[in-house]
Amino acid sequence: MKITKDNTVAEVVTYNIKTADVFKKHGIDFCCGGGISIEKACKKHNVSFEEMEKELLSINNPTSNAYNYDSWKLDFLVDHIVNTHHTYVTENIPLILQYAAKVAKVHGHHYTEVIEINKLFIDVANELSSHLIKEETVLFPFIKQLVKAEKEGIKTPKQHFGMVNNPIRMMEEEHENAGDILKEINQLSNNYAPPEGACNTFKALYAKLDEFEQDLHQHIHLENNILFPKAILLEQKNKE
Numbered sequence: 486m487k488i489t490k491d492n493t494v495a496e497v498v499t500y501n502i503k504t505a506d507v508f509k510k511h512g513i514d515f516c517c518g519g520g521i522s523i524e525k526a527c528k529k530h531n532v533s534f535e536e537m538e539k540e541l542l543s544i545n546n547p548t549s550n551a552y553n554y555d556s557w558k559l560d561f562l563v564d565h566i567v568n569t570h571h572t573y574v575t576e577n578i579p580l581i582l583q584y585a586a587k588v589a590k591v592h593g594h595h596y597t598e599v600i601e602i603n604k605l606f607i608d609v610a611n612e613l614s615s616h617l618i619k620e621e622t623v624l625f626p627f628i629k630q631l632v633k634a635e636k637e638g639i640k641t642p643k644q645h646f647g648m649v650n651n652p653i654r655m656m657e658e659e660h661e662n663a664g665d666i667l668k669e670i671n672q673l674s675n676n677y678a679p680p681e682g683a684c685n686t687f688k689a690l691y692a693k694l695d696e697f698e699q700d701l702h703q704h705i706h707l708e709n710n711i712l713f714p715k716a717i718l719l720e721q722k723n724k725e
Contacts, residue, residue: 488541490534494526495519495710497541499555505702507540516705517657517664554711559719560632562712563625570704571617577697578610584690592687596680598673599687605673606694609666616659624652628712631719641723649720653713660705667698 486500498505498515508515513526527534554562589603627644634641646652671677677695679688 490524491522499710503544516702517661560629573700581693588687588690602670602673605666605670609663628716634723650717
């Protein structure tokens with residue numbers, strides 16, 4: 486892929502997921518905010534385009550061992566998101582809530598930021614738990630119906646929510662909210678850097694929060710930049 490100033494961040498990451506690490510290094514959002522051009526992202530974060538281009542080009546092109554998510558069928562991509570990212574969120578929320586509550590209780594008097602981190606993670610845990618249910622019971626089954634309708638050459642049945650872009654818009658707003666909360670946690674934790682002499686639970690909390698945020702970035706990227714736009718196009722095609 487030839488990279489230009491006009492390419493969006495999302496386009497580059499969609500082509501090669503490995504480039505996400507370059508954008509993350511410079512604090513550039515590649516999931517919720519990935520719709521802006523690389524040139525604008527560079528200006529916003531005080532990075533020269535030439536430097537960014539050099540770093541992006543140094544990343545190997547996708548290989549046969551890398552997942553080319555953009556080429557996957559939408560029903561297969563849906564299953565991957567549920568089995569990989571939804572499962573990750575569901576399994577790790579209880580553990581992080583436990584760590585966060587313990588660290589806030591034991592160390593909150595000295596490191597007051599962990600009290601706020603505990604509150605914020607409770608908020609994002611509640612939001613994501615509800616979010617996953619809506620995707621798995623409403624949006625994702627409909628996307629699979631769209632795929633089935635295309636295969637069978639039939640029209641997609643009408644839904645109570647109208648067009649697919651209606652639930653998608655809601656999911657994208659919730660993605661942005663969750664991303665903003667984790668961004669705030671990142672800042673409060675000094676990019677997940679535990680204080681000197683921190684206990685193992687403190688270290689484990691920050692390590693898990695860092696891992697959780699990275700997984701969410703990949704999760705949102707797959708939905709916002711690949712699954713959702715393709716689902717909208719597929720619905721339009723089925724209605725023609």
